[in-house]
Amino acid sequence: xxxxxxxxxxxxxxxxxxxxxxxxxxxxxxxxxxxxxxxxxxxxxxxxxxxxxxxxxxxxxxxxxxxxxxxxxxxxxxxxxxxxxxxxxxxxxxxxxxxxxxxxxxxxxxxxxxxxxxxxxxxxxxxxxxxxxxxxxxxxxxxxxxxxxxxxxxxxxxxxxxxxxxxxxxxxxxxxxxxxxxxxxxxxxxxxxxxxxxxxxxxxxxxxxxxxxxxxxxxxxxxxxxxxxxxxxxxxxxxxxxxxxxxxxxxxxxxxxxxxxxxxx
Numbered sequence: 001x002x003x004x005x006x007x008x009x010x011x012x013x014x015x016x017x018x019x020x021x022x023x024x025x026x027x028x029x030x031x032x033x034x035x036x037x038x039x040x041x042x043x044x045x046x047x048x049x050x051x052x053x054x055x056x057x058x059x060x061x062x063x064x065x066x067x068x069x070x071x072x073x074x075x076x077x078x079x080x081x082x083x084x085x086x087x088x089x090x091x092x093x094x095x096x097x098x099x100x101x102x103x104x105x106x107x108x109x110x111x112x113x114x115x116x117x118x119x120x121x122x123x124x125x126x127x128x129x130x131x132x133x134x135x136x137x138x139x140x141x142x143x144x145x146x147x148x149x150x151x152x153x154x155x156x157x158x159x160x161x162x163x164x165x166x167x168x169x170x171x172x173x174x175x176x177x178x179x180x181x182x183x184x185x186x187x188x189x190x191x192x193x194x195x196x197x198x199x200x201x202x203x204x205x206x207x208x209x210x211x212x213x214x215x216x217x218x219x220x221x222x223x224x225x226x227x228x229x230x231x232x233x234x235x236x237x238x239x240x241x242x243x244x245x246x247x248x249x250x251x252x253x254x255x256x257x258x259x260x261x262x263x264x265x
């Protein structure tokens with residue numbers, strides 16, 4: 001039986017942590033062994049994602065393109081490709097570039113609230129929920145960022161370095177997806193170019209863009225920020241698990257507004 005994507009992602013995250021620990025402890029043999037396991041897990045993840053993104057038959061011309069899946073499934077598919085909390089504008093762009101059809105961006109505004117209501121009424125009735133990314137300092141919803149409930153808590157926390165780290169991780173995910181396509185469509189290449197222009201050394205021109213080069217440039221910069229960002233996220237995730245109940249771990253806590261009159265008393 002195929003291992004679910006979410007379980008694979010958790011295993012990959014764990015292996016990355018173990019590789020780093022083995023390298024820092026001066027155990028190269030163990031690090032090599034773990035890296036081999038990590039590469040196998042990443043290949044399995046690539047194959048599973050490729051299976052998910054296999055083109056579907058052309059929709060009935062009477063129906064608008066992109067209407068065959070519910071909006072939440074369209075968003076989940078785009079977020080799975082990106083692998084990081086993302087803004088509606090990027091989710092719409094990814095869906096259009098890689099899956100085709102139109103996604104109504106305005107509908108994403110109320111989607112998170114609908115998901116929260118669904119979870120409150122019937123917890124765990126669905127295999128996943130579209131939830132909030134949480135700010136690392138206050139554990140409130142990060143404005144405009146959607147995530148997937150099955151992702152590990154640290155991935156759903158946004159710290160000071162997380163915006164750049166997630167941008168680089170998304171660039172790597174998009175690069176790998178484009179690289180798997182025998183004939184990438186122009187919208188997918190254009191989206192990858194938009195990422196590449198913000199990564200030093202990723203590409204010199206649109207005509208010369210190469211997914212592997214974009215991914216390598218993103219990984220080179222990611223190595224600078226990733227460890228510090230991950231440490232910050234882990235601390236915030238531990239606080240969230242300690243301080244928040246399950247609903248607020250997914251959808252964030254509410255900020256309490258204290259009036260000036262109250263503070264003076």
